[in-house]
Amino acid sequence: MGRFLVLLGAFVLLWHSFRSVARQISSEASQRPSHSGKVDGKPAEEVTVPEEVTGKLVRCAQCGVHVPQERAILDRGQTYCGEHCQAQAAPSSAS
Numbered sequence: 001m002g003r004f005l006v007l008l009g010a011f012v013l014l015w016h017s018f019r020s021v022a023r024q025i026s027s028e029a030s031q032r033p034s035h036s037g038k039v040d041g042k043p044a045e046e047v048t049v050p051e052e053v054t055g056k057l058v059r060c061a062q063c064g065v066h067v068p069q070e071r072a073i074l075d076r077g078q079t080y081c082g083e084h085c086q087a088q089a090a091p092s093s094a095s
């Protein structure tokens with residue numbers, strides 16, 4: 001009888017440790033952000049600015065149109081709605 005209790009205790013101990021490990025793994029997996037590729041080409045360390053939330057609108061420095069920041073072109077601290085505005089703001093043919 002005593003041996004059975006020891007076995008039962010060992011089994012319970014094993015079960016508890018197994019469950020805690022499983023819970024740790026599952027919580028780690030849920031905390032990890034999904035790699036859906038929202039940031040194009042940028043390392044995750046740079047995306048600490050709260051303004052870079054998906055759906056945030058930025059103003060084009062050339063024509064004033066508001067575009068989603070993920071689609072805007074960032075050039076020398078200015079944002080542009082497209083390549084044409086970027087080219088107008090900084091014409092490469094001038095030089």
Ligand SMILES: [Zn+2]
Pocket residue numbers: 060061062063064065080081082085
């Ligand atoms: Zn523009």
